[in-house]
Amino acid sequence: MKLLRPHQACLLAAVLFVSVTQGQDIIGGAQDDVTDDMNENQQQEQQEKAQEEPPEMLRPRLTPEEERFRELQRQHYQEEQERFVAKQSQAQRKVHNSEQERFVAEQAQRKVHNSEQERFVADQVKAQQKMRDSATQRQREAMQRQREAEERTDEGRSVDGWEGGEDDASIPEIGRSQEYYRKGIEVPMPQYNPATTPMPQRQDGFFGSQTEQEDSTQPPDPHPLEEPPTPLEEPPTVGESDMPPPEEVEEEMTDERREQLEKEKDAQRMYDEGMALKNSSRKSEQKIAYTFFLEAAKLNHTESLELVGFAHLFGDYLQQNVTRSLEILQDLADKGSPKAQMGLGFIYAAGIGTNSSQAKALVYYTFAALGGDPLAQMTLGYRYWSGIGVAQSCESALTYYRMVSNKVAEEVSVSGGAAVQRVRLHDEVENPGGNSAMLDDDLIQYYQFLADKGDVQAQVGLGQLNYQGGRGVEQNYGRALDYFQQAAAAGNANAMAFLGKMHSEGAGDAVKPDNNTAFQYFKKAAEQGNPVGQSGLGLMYMYGKGVEQDYSKAFKYFSQAAEQGWVDGQLQLGIMYYSGLGVRRDYKMAIKYFNLASQSGHVLAFYNLAQMHATGTGMMRSCHTAVELFKNVAERGRWAELMMEAHNQYKDGNSNSALVMYTLLAELGYEVAQSNVAYILDQGSRTYVVGQDEVYPRALLHWGRAAAQGYTVARVKLGDYHYYGYGTNIDYEIAATHYRLASEQQHNAQAMFNLGYMHENGLGMKKDIHLAKRFYDMAAETSTDAQVPVSLALMKLGILYGMEYLEQAGQSGQLWTVDLEGYFGAEWDIWLCTLLALLLGLVVLYRRTQR
Template identity: 60%
Template structure:
């Protein structure tokens, strides 16, 4: 696995995707989870191999099986996903904790029922006690608390400190599920899926698993992945199954490397941060791909200085964009527009901006398309389409209103100058030069206006008495 990563990323040796694939394959056959993820991602995305959903499914299912076995019904591991590009542009951390377990315990604490789950599972500090847990769950369920209802259903389901009763378990889970509580939804789906105390009903199982998945529960993703992979109670969908299993796989403990990489970045250990992001990029983590590209883009990786770094950044931006990250799609357009890590290609740049605009409603991409229509770069020169793109950008994002207003003002100036160019007044002065240098004239005018405002608003100093 290590050799495969080094060949794939070009760290300490020349890049060879063929050798990387060989090493990943042997590592995966040997049971290495990371190699299985790397191959699952490659076959699903068609990265250096012919795309094969079925092969991707095989590898991702192996990993998802392992991850699901280590997840309790109460949640999964916490993974912090911080995109460095968003953090830079927004001025704050956009990281989220992909973990319902955090929310679970927060709600327990808010409701005063944290003692129940600790006593139910037991810990190093607290001795497991069904009797104590039952007492707390009953107290909460009497108040129609969904946590208490779900917990009581759990105890009836497994006969923990009370006689096993599937009918009562189903009733309590249903009451909790109706209040939107993820554990109740998950347990109810599990009962219908396996026919525990109720008649098997895959449609209802799918309903409750889907509700639990909306809250980000790992086991809900896993169960839905199994149903889509086998076509249980629904039409089989390999791609949907892979997406669910990929989500489960990325909840494995190795996801904690994301947090370590971010800490290293904060401590200006750029090489260390990059290597960790590059590793997780190979495993298919989109956030790692965009962060690896970000570091290379800013020339912050001593291992790969520019211009080599830009070539590699282009590759990572491409992988992140393929997974739906719209700023990465815009970055691809920028790289082709300015010739960063590749040749200048306005048509390709426009195609990337168009994808980000139409599929992901990215305001920056809309604005860029407007400018390219205005200038006739990579597409036909069309002032009407330019205005339409600018307007869409302003409607999509509040932040785009000011630059759009300036761009529209510019379009009006250009339109007026064009009208003047076509009039008999053309012969009186050089309109072509005015059109070319309109921005210089505009800037000069604005500076003059600003200077006038400053001059007339300056404080008046009264004359000193003799």
């Protein structure tokens, strides 16, 4: 038996007492086990207690009043948390109800818009029918006048004895003329000049013999809907002087037609000359091109009128005149021009120069899209995708975006097309020098200096930059060819491969397609292991360009290029697996290589993936994913060049031109353009294309559209606009909702800081210093830029907390019983003196540096 300590003996006695009272027998062996278990449990409890409890000198000494105060404080905090949760639920319900109300209002407005659209479409159909009827009526009147002239001609011939009586029916030509006349058919008359050529004699060989006439089939009636004119039984005899010569009528009509043809030729010639200058890389020549377009537009040349109308709208090459642009585009739209209809739809949608009308905009967009205009199709795709002015429909958006993507995929080369330069004006201001979308002019000049000195890498880099265009450098095949040739002469394989690409695909006027030359360059580059050359050889073997078609060799070279990460090799491998060219068809492998190529931004890779998602080939069909991919492809079209033009206009101080260009791109669904439109309006730039009272509502609209596409800054801006009441009423709860979305979904430090401020001051939610500190700390952890303002906010928060505590302590009578040693430790005075000495040293150092 082990010896028990006093406290253990007491515990054992207690256990024995309980056991006896309950009628249980405790044997000796069980007593030892219980004793050992109790010892172990007591030791474990003592260890846990020692770990949980701080040392005596660090543990705050709390009086019973302080403990009660702490308990009340915990209960108060718990109640505040419950009220906050209830308040948040109420705010969410309020937002949900407001969204429902807005949805109902939008539905009612959509019904009104639909009725307006129906009336507008009916008016357009009536106007077009009226135009067709008037054109048909004018055509009939012209034909009637022609018949009357022929009648007068026949009457004039009766002076010479041709009365057209019954005896004339036996003469072939006269009989046929009378038969044509009775049927209302134009009489075939020979061209002659009565002053120089005698009247043709009536012979069987001129109009054909009597037998041929009887056997020949009569021509069909060209005017089956018209009543044939009743022939005169006895045409009156008319003198020769009264007979209008038919030749003069024909000569007059021919002169008019000839003059019209001359005008059309002159207009087309001026348009062609203007386009040649417009496609030049020089800005001065592009402006001169519009002088030709203006002259051609005076001759009613449709394409020139379209260019002039949009030039007046944008104000880039001609003086900005929205009223004149509206007149030109309205006239062209009435004549059925899809581009003009697209322009009118944009003007009515944006409310530029006229009152905004989404109903008219939607009608003109629809007409233009049916006419094949890609911008209108892209606009409708975005509207159906986002539910703007129409019911949201993924399938409708897929239809329109696929139309545009098909055109873009046809235009881009195998290289994937030029990259879209998405320059955010907000980022340029907030993070100057950090925008990688543009190259500095000094940096380009430095590379040019190195290239002129013979630096091969600089030559290849400038060659690629001029070949593909972008980053502030215009595409220039001539310069690209020169740089590649210099680098290739030095033995650079990459330059040889790009020379092969230029000769294989052609490069404007600089290089004409030449498969033999391309093959030689690709071969030299591939022999050095260059992936661009390997991919080029694979393309030539795959399509049999200059060599015999061989899928095995094509697959081999594509595999070698893809292993080195070259995007063209990955794309072509995906195509071979998708189509089963030289390999067994494998959709999973095709998806794998298309995904790899899409990570490098290849347009055709996005296009092929979109087709597979849209049709469910090799995967589950996903309309949502297909639309996103097709949208990416559509935004890589040639119209994306307007993004850089708008940026240049803004940098040159033409904010009105930049605003119109960005607004058009925003209608097409470009998120960067939407944020740039909102930024220009938000900065208060002087503009006359938008009324002063419409600046903030328009900015709020575009911030909302950009936020819906995932732009974090736009989401924070929405919160700011509802917080300050810009373009809408002040609503702290909605502002907090936007800040919370930006904080939770996009981890935005500014949104976290704003939430902390709103909790600190009780704006839109219950005042809570603890939650305020939590959001301030989160903002500091998320962004280093937020550390300074967060430190100041926390300092202020600490002062407020101290004042609140002193106020509560004073009310409870414990103001002067605060135990500093219990809170800060026994050495709190030493720490305080050290801190004061450090502050004094900083002050002295600052004073010395200021001398």
